Amino acid sequence: MLSLLSRYADEAFWLGRHVERAENMARLLDVTGAFGRDQEAAAGDSAAIWRQALDVQADLERFQEEGRTLTPEEVIRFYTLDGENPGSIRACIASARQNALQLRPLLSVEVWEQLNGLYQDLTARAQRALAPGELSAFCSEIKLGCQTHAGIIEGTLYRDEAWYVLQIGRMLERADMTARLIDLRAPQIAPKGTVSRAPLDISQWTGLLRSAAGLHGYRRVHGAVVTPDRVAGYLIFDRHHARSIRTAIETVDGLLRELIRGYQLPWEDGIAAPLHELCIDLREGNVTTVIADGMRAFLDRIQQQVIATSDGLRDAFFATS
Amino acid sequence: MPGLLDAYSHDGAFCDMMGGLERLPHTSWLAARIDGMDLDDLRRRAEAAERELFRLGITFTVYSDREAIDRILPFDIIPRPLSAADWATIERGVVQRVAALNAFLDDVYHTQKVLADGVVPADLVLGNANYRPEMAGFEPPLAVYSHVCGIDIIRDADGRFLVLEDNARTPSGVSYVVENRRLMLRAFPDLFAQAHVRPVSDYGLHLRTALMELAPVWIPDPQIVLLTPGVYNSAFFEHVFLAREMGVPLVEGRDLFVDETDTVYVRTIKGPARVDVIYRRIDDDFLDPEAFNPESLLGVPGLMRAYLKGRVALANAPGTGVADDKALYAYMPRLIRYYLDQDPILENVDTHLCREPAGLSYTLANLEKLVVKPVGGSGGYGVTVGPLATRAEIERARALIEREPAAWISQPMISLSVCPTLVADGIEARRVDLRPFAVTGRETFVLPGGLTRVALQRGSIVVNSSQGGGSKDTWVLA
Known part of the structure; x- marks a missing residue:
């Protein structure tokens, strides 16, 4: 076929x-x-x-x-x-x-x-x-x-290649949006002890969870206590939350592998390798380290990876000329 | 309870349901069933059917200002019946006509014997905008040029079938034939139990089979694609429909390319894949910017090169339009005799060619009685119907004909047959025509029935969808 x-x-x-x-x-x-x-x-x-x-x-x-x-x-x-x-x-x-x-x-x-x-x-x-x-x-x-x-x-x-590609697009977009949402509140989770930490309004953090459909899940994991670090950690790393960055990126990674192997497409290491690396970091990382190293830089990396994967797919598979 | 057809009248016209002066035996049961129906119930079924058409996206697109509006071809729920004997005549007539068209095209692009013998004036062919010199000497697979052909047929007051027009290029409308039947099967399952109607659902299979036959025999599993101008084409949904029915990819020009070995490829995520047969729904002019209109963005550069080397098959062949010109139409009965040595099974409507002095003077002297048509037009545009036209319209037609006689033909006004049709006031007679579709590979298959177009305005004879026409399901009764 x-x-x-x-x-x-x-x-x-x-x-x-x-x-x-x-x-x-x-x-x-x-x-x-x-x-x-x-x-x-x-x-x-x-x-x-x-x-x-x-x-x-x-x-x-x-x-x-x-x-x-x-x-x-x-x-x-x-x-x-x-x-x-x-x-x-x-x-x-x-x-x-x-x-x-x-x-x-x-x-x-x-x-x-x-x-x-x-x-x-x-x-x-x-x-x-x-x-x-x-x-x-x-x-x-x-x-x-x-x-x-x-x-x-x-x-x-x-469920042929079109289904895979559609789901990959959907999940990349989701990762991008969740990163943007966290980024908005990033000033409030600068490393402890630095003066730049913005004044805290906890309702902003529950709002953030709600916009990512994560409030109920968060409460099941962390109870009623809402702290910025935990919210950020949940939205980035929770493997059971449908809209966490980890879930989205892992899904993209898995689908891409299945697509390439299952349909014997020319393997594009330039697309697959950095994505898989990010996947491992999301699997093994934690929010404390991310905050210490700089939340902004981490979220930038997510967004850059979304762009790179999108561009890479376009150049490798979608280009019509 | 009064019957729905009690007040039905079809004046002097032949009625496909009721007949002429005598009733039709094969449809009396059907007329009786419709007569006994409840009008509100009929309207409910009609509305449900039209909703379904819209839902399925069997629409054509009308563009106004900035908005694109999807419209359905209005669908009339009362079927147009044809007897087995009538259909046998039409089927044989269409097969004969398609054979003559293909023989003519083969001749025109090879020895041009028909011109040398003076059967058709040479300038009518060689001076025709649709004549493609590139095709001269080329041997298309199976010597077929018009693989999909639509022959427009009308029925006069005596119930006689006459050909009104040949559509040998890229005729559209077959998707309605198949979809209308699906709707009818859903709306009237009880009628079908009694009717024994010839099925139309296998059109895609027949088309696919014919296209497969065009590929070189050494290719075991030829790749067929359907080439569309794209989503902005008014027939885009038909292209989607046919691609799905055949199970072949729907492609645009930008999906294809021709390499230096003159092979055609389609771009896939796995890389280029070879294409063997293209059912193209793009006009010749736009097919290949290298060969034809250089401005075309819809086509595929180098496609003609690949085609003329036999690297890919095209259906229909380029240059087919030279055979379905309205002026050439007038010669069709002579061409049938010339090539097949047979009498035409389906006659033409009498046609006066304004390019000929006798035809011109007759036309100009009888404009009030005649229907005047431009030879190159389609969709009913530019037509003046003398008996219904105003003084000013007639004079405008006269001026146009005098300026360029060769661009016009005239025909007597035929009283088109009618069929009971559901309208605002109940069931009334409305004029109909018929476009059967013929698919030609090794043999010609004619889909039983075809597209019945109906003029929904009272008294109107214009059935074109662009001018307020609708469609009906055509029933070929066993």
């Missing part, structure tokens, strides 16, 4: 990434929104909270350059229904739909129907702005939509 077309591999990879990105964005916005409301009730101002959302995505500069004003409404619009921002939920779903359209010959009718429906709903929805009170319900819908997509993929997609 003919191997997967390079173009389809590319589309499948980005289908996985775009849907995952939309879901992660909904998670981030949902938690930021809830936190912003608390903050407003307490201090009367939530602008700083929303600035952080822009920070996580490294969008602050672009946001300001485009002459947007930093209000909760504007940031929410920027990340939800904005048609111009390629990082908005609407744009992610539109991109995912475009990927799925190209992939139609390989996808089940159900996958297309559901994703196309999600896209149509969002397009209709974008006719008017989202009221602040609607954010949470909106995010829930998006999360559910993305999870439904993942479920239909799980239940119907033929």
Whole structure:
């Protein structure tokens, strides 16, 4: 049987990434929104909270350059229904739909129907702005939509190379987002004794867990005590948490090996070796060492590895010319 | 209880369900069943079927401003029946016509005997934009040029089948034939139990088999691909459908390349893989920027080179368009006699060629009675229907014909046959045509039935999907 077309591999990879990105964005916005409301009730101002959302995505500069004003409404619009921002939920779903359209010959009718429906709903929805009170319900819908997509993929997609590539894309995106979320709070987990350690607000750390769907799991492991180091450790190293960096990277590593061996693809050591090294570090490392050596540098390495793996896959397998 | 067909009237037109002056024996049971149906129930089933079509993505895309809108071809739930005897005539007629088309193309690209004998004017062929000099002297596999051919057929007031148009290049619509049947089987399982309708679900198998026959015999397991212009093509969903039905990859031009040995490859994650047969749904002009339109980004540079060396098979062959021009159409009955030494089983509609003085003067003198068509057009565009046109429209047509007579033909207005159709007010007669699909490898297979297009507007004779037409399931009764 003919191997997967390079173009389809590319589309499948980005289908996985775009849907995952939309879901992660909904998670981030949902938690930021809830936190912003608390903050407003307490201090009367939530602008700083929303600035952080822009920070996580490294969008602050672009946001300001485009002459947007930093209000909760504007940031929410920027990340939800904005048609111009390629990082908005609407744009992610539109991109995912475009990927799925190209992939139609390989996808089940159900996958297309559901994703196309999600896209149509969002397009209709974008006719008017989202009221602040609607954010949470909106995010829930998006999360559910993305999870439904993942479920239909799980239940119907033929498990050939396209399935592997799609899951790899999805997990890389997940690792990237979890790293970004921790990075946002990194100033508060500078090594002990250094003056740069920022003032601690523990609710930010529970919010962080919640945005990564990790609060319940965390409590099962650590009980009710929430400390920054433990939260960071949990989100990086916990092998049972679905969205931890370790789980995501180990999954990518395993899938990549299976894909290359199972389909006798030319082994690309430049992609596989550094990824596997990172995997071992995540398996054997612990949060104390990471904090001592510098959290920022560690998270940078994760993000660099995500980029390197993505680029490596593109050059080795997806390139169409 | 009053029957649904009590008020049904089809005036002077032949009705495929009821017949002409005499009732049709083979459909009386079906008419009786429909007559006894409940209108609300029928509407519910129709709505469910249309929802299903949309859900399956059997759509064509309409572009407006910035938005791309997926629309379904409106589907009418009342089938269009054809008797076994009628079908036998159509089937034999289509096979004959396809044989003549392929013989003509083979001649045109080789000895051009037909031109030397004066059967067809040389300039009509050699001056045709769709004539491809590159094809001269080339031997396509099995000497077949038009592997997939759609012959548009209408039925006149006497119930006689007439050919209206040949589509020898890349005819579309067969996906509707197969999907419409699936919908009908779901909507009316009880009717099928009684009907014994010839199946259409094996089209993909027949197409795949014919394409396999085009590959060199020494290749044990030839790689077939379907080449599409991409997601922005209005027939993209049909391309997806056919690729899936055949179990072959759907590729775009950028997925393929031709190397220095003139071999065609498809890019896969495992590296390049050889391609042996391409069912292409891209027009000649866009097929290969090296050979044809250099601006084309849809095609594959070097594809013609590979094809002409016999390194890859193409279906349909380039240059096939020279045979399905509306002017050439007028010569088809003569070509059938010339090549096959047979009388045409399916007649043409009388056609006046404005390129000929007699045809021109007759056309200009009778514009009010005639249907005027551009020879190169498709989709019903540029057509003036004299009996329904305004004074100004007729004069505009006259000016266009006088400016360039060779670009026009005219035909009498045929009273197309009708079929009961579900409309806002109940069941009424609407005009229909038929496009059977013929697949030719070693032999020609004609899918039993074909696409019945229906003009949903009352009195309209334009069945094109781009102009408000819909479709019906065509039932060839055993």
